[in-house]
Amino acid sequence: MTDRPLRTIVATDCGSTTTKAILIEKVGNEYRQTYRGEAPTTVEAPFEDVTRGVLNAISEIEELSGRRILEDEKILTPSGIGGDPKAGVDIYISTSSAGGGLQMMVAGVVQSMTGESAQRCALGAGVIVMDVLASNDGRLPHEKIERIRSLRPDMILLSGGTDGGTVTHVVEMAEYISAAEPRPRLGMSYNLPLIYAGNKDGRERIKEILGKKTALTITENLRPTMERENLVPARTKIHDLFLEHVMAQAPGYRRLIEWAGAPIMPTPAAVGLIMETIAKKQGINLIGVDIGGATTDVFSIFQGIFNRTVSANLGMSYSISNVMAESGLENIMRWVPFSIDEQDLRNRIKNKMIRPTTVPQTLEELMIEQAIAREALRLALGHHKTLATGLKGVQQERSISDVFDQKGSGQTLINMLQLDLIVGSGGILSHAPRRVQSMLMMVDAYEPLGFTELSVDSIFMMPHLGVLSTVNEQAAMEVFVHDCMIYLGTCIAPIGQGKQGERCLEYTAALPGGPVQGTLKFGELRLLPLGLNEEAMVQVTPARNVDVGAGRGEAVHRRARGGVVGLMLDGRGRPLNLPSRLEDRVGLLKKWHETLNLYPT
Amino acid sequence: MAHSYTPGLTVTPRTLVARKRLLPIPGVVLVQEGESVSSDKVVARAELPGKVHVVNVVNLLGILPEDLKEFMVKREGERVEQGQVLAENKPLIKWFKSTVVSPITGSVETISNSTGQVLLREPPRRLDLFSYVDGRVVEVIPGQGVRIETTCAFVQGIFGVGGETWGTLVMVATSPEQPLEAGQLTSEHAGKIVIGGAFVGAEALQRAKAVGVKGLVVGGMHDKDLRSLLGYDLGVAITGTENIGFTLVLTEGFGQIPMASKTFELLHALNGRKASISGATQIRAGVIRPEIIVPRGSEESINTADLSGQVRAGAKIGDPVRVIREPFFGRIGEVVALPSDLLMIPTESHVRVMEIVFADGTKAVVPRANVEIIEGS
The missing domain is CATH 3.40.50.2300 (Response regulator)
Known part of the structure; x- marks a missing residue:
C-alpha cells in the first residue's frame, strides 16, 4: 500500500454516547495529533442525524485550533483551500459504534x-x-x-x-x-x-x-x-x-x-487494525484491552495471529453490576484494603449502573471501582483465552516425545511468558488519577510472567489511528508512538511460589541514575526509577524453584524499557494468591500500596 | 449566569408527552389521525408468524432424504391438524406400515430432501398494540404504528422493572421518608398503582404480588430484594419485560432513600387519578427511564413554561438538585456556586464541581457528574 500524501487530517469516532474528533497535522517532518474536540452522539431522537454530533465535535476543534474546517455544514477540502493555510483538511475519516x-x-x-x-x-x-x-x-x-x-x-x-x-x-x-x-x-x-x-x-x-x-x-x-x-x-x-x-x-x-475519504469502519475493527499493525511492525506479541462502560474488548497478536473478543456485559458503568454477578463479591473485595457491608456495596454498584456517568469522589469509592476493573479485566482475558486458540478438530502428528505430555488441538495461543506488551485503554485505565494505579490494575488482573512492558492509550484515539492506517500508515504510526501511547514501564514477575519473606530473586539494574542491586523477597513489590524513553540492562537471578523466563533458577539478562511509572519487580508469586484471612490480606495490600505510592495518604 | 450541563429526571405537573407506538413487524393501524384513544384501545395489530416444529420424517420412517417427497401425504403449504398423518411408508405387507403424524395444528412449511426434515408452523398469533396512554393520535405511520400525544403530569423514575400497565393511583405513604410496610397493602389495592415513600422491602413486595397490585412506586429498595424478586442478579440495566406480577418504579435508586419531596407532593396531589406506568429502563445510548403518566383534562391547558421539564438547560444557581453518589448519596439540596475551574477532589482527579447547600444548612462540594437536577420546576 502506498500512503496518500496528506498534511492535515480530521478523524472522528462516533461512539454510543460521545463523538470524538481529533486533528492530525504534519509538524515539520512528523505527523502529530494537535487538537481534539468532542460532542454528544446524535443518532437518537431528538436529532436523529449522526452528522450533527460530528459537526459539533469538529467545530470544537475549529475553535481551539483557529483552523476553518467547516463551511455550510460541509467539510472543506483540501488543506489550504482558497490560499488560506489555516483552512480545510486533506481528508476526513471516521469509525462508528453508535447505536450499539x-x-x-x-x-x-x-x-x-x-x-x-x-x-x-x-x-x-x-x-x-x-x-x-x-x-x-x-x-x-x-x-x-x-x-x-x-x-x-x-x-x-x-x-x-x-x-x-x-x-x-x-x-x-x-x-x-x-x-x-x-x-x-x-x-x-x-x-x-x-x-x-x-x-x-x-x-x-x-x-x-x-x-x-x-x-x-x-x-x-x-x-x-x-x-x-x-x-x-x-x-x-x-x-x-x-x-x-x-x-x-x-x-x-x-x-x-x-464525506469520508475512506470507508467508515466499526470502531473495534479499527482498534484491532492499529494493534495488529504495531505488533507486526515491531515483531512483538501483544495484548490490548479497551474497557468501556458497557463492554470490554480484548485484542491479541501472538506469533502474528490476530484475535479479538468482546465481553459484551463486562464494563465499568452500564454493565458494572454484571461484573459483580460474574466475579462474585469476594473476588472484588480481595483487592480492597478495608471491609464494607455487603448490602451497602451491592447498592452502591447498582446505583453506579443506573447512573453511569458519576465519578468516585472519595478514595474508598475509587479503590472499589479499581477493584471492580481488575475483575472485569481478568474475566475478559479469561474469555479471550478460550477463543484465541489454535484450530480444534485438527489431526495432530504425534512423536514418541508426546507420550507423557499429549496436548489436544485447540490450545490457547495466549502465552503470558511470551507476551511483550500490554496496551490498556478505556476511562478507568486512561484516566486513573495516578498512572501507577493503571499499571497495578493490569498487573493484578493479567498476572504477566517474566518481562512485560505496559502502556495506556492517552485519550482513546486508537480507532481514529486504525482507520487512518488504511490511508496513511506512516501518519498513523507516528501519532501512535508520540501522542497516543504512554509507556508505563516494565513489570518483572517471576513464576513460582514461596513463603512470605523468602528469597525470590537477586537483581542488578544499570539504571540511568546509577546501578542498583538487591534481593526481592516473596510477597514484595518494588518499584525502580526508570523513566520515559529510558532503558536499562537488567540481570535477574531467580531462586532455585523460580522461573523468570529461562527456566527454574536460570538467570536472565535483558534490556527493560522504562516509562512514567518505572520498573516494577513483582515478588508476589505466580499464580498470584492473596491471603484468605482478612487481616493478613489488608495488611499486605496496605504495604504494597505504600511501596508503590499508589494512593494519596 | 453559570450553567452546568447536568442530566436530570423530569417531575412536572403538566407537560405534553408524545409516545411512538410501533409494531415489531409490519401490520395494520386501526385508528385515525386526530382520534382520541384510551390506554386500553388497540391502535395497531400484527400477525406474528406461528411457532415452528421440526419433524425428522426420514428417521422416523427409516428412509433416505432424497426419497422423502414420495412418502409425504401432506404437501408444502397444506393445512394439517394435530394427529393427522403427515407421511407414511408403502410396505408390501400392511402390518409393516408406519406413519408419522403431525404434533400440531398448523401448516406444512417446508419439506427438505436435503435434511429429511419437515417443518410445521402453528397458526399466526395476533399481536395487539395498545395505546398505553389516554391521548390523541397525532400521526399514523402506515403499517407500523402511531404517535400519541397527551397533556399530562409526568414523573420519570430512575429504575424500574415490569412492563406497561395502567390503573388508579393510590397514595399510602404519609411522608416521603416513610417506608412501605406489607401491612399497608390490602385487597383494596388490587388492580391499583400504589405509591409508597422511601423504601420497599422483601415482605412488602411479596404482599404486593399476593394482593394483585398493578404497580408500585417508591424511593428505593435493596439490591438483594430485587434479586429475590427477579430470581437472578440483574447484570445490565435493560428491563421492561420481567414477569413479576406488577410494575415497579424506583424514583431515587438503591438503598433506603426518601422520595424527593417534589415527586412525593405531585403524586400525592394526583391520588385517585388514572395513570399509565412503565418500568422499562435502558441506560445505554437512547436512554429509557421508567415513567408515570397521569393525563390531565383538555380543559387544563398548558403554556410554554410548562414544557420546561423536557428541555435540559443545565444547572443554575438556586436549582434544586439531588446528589447521586457517595458520600452524600440521596441528599437533596440547592446549588449555591458553580466554579468554572477544575478542582482536585480527594481521589486526586481534577473535575468540575458545584457547591450545594443541604436543607440542614450544611454545605458540600460535589463533582457535577454526581448531581442531577430535579427538573420540571
Missing part, C-alpha cells in the same frame, strides 16, 4: 469448529456476537428457531462444513434461519443481510432456501479444510455489508459516508 455497534448472529455446524471459526471471523470484524448457533449446541430445533427470531441482529453469518464435505447440516441450519423469518434490528422495510461462508457445495441449496427471504451474499468458505481458517473474505464482506445495509439505515450515515 454492529450486532450479529453467527451459525456453524460443529460448535467448536465452524461455530468458533465463524465467531472469530465476526469478532475480528469488530462485531458484537449476539449468539452462536450450531447443530450440536444442545438446543432443540424449535429453540434455535425461536432464538433466531427473537434476536433481531444487524446481520447473520452462516458457515458450516468443509469444502467437499457433507452439506446436510449446513442446509439444516439454513432451514431453521428461513423458518425463523429473521428481521433486521433497524428498519422494517429491507431484508436482513446474510453472508454464507460455508461448504461451497451447499451454495445452490442455500440460494434456494434463503435467497428470497434474506439479502444473501455468498463468499469463500471460512473453514475450507479442518486444518485451515480463511477468515478474510467473510470479514471483508461483513465490512461491505455494514456500510451498504446497516449504516445506510442509521440516521445521517449516508451523508457521513459521502
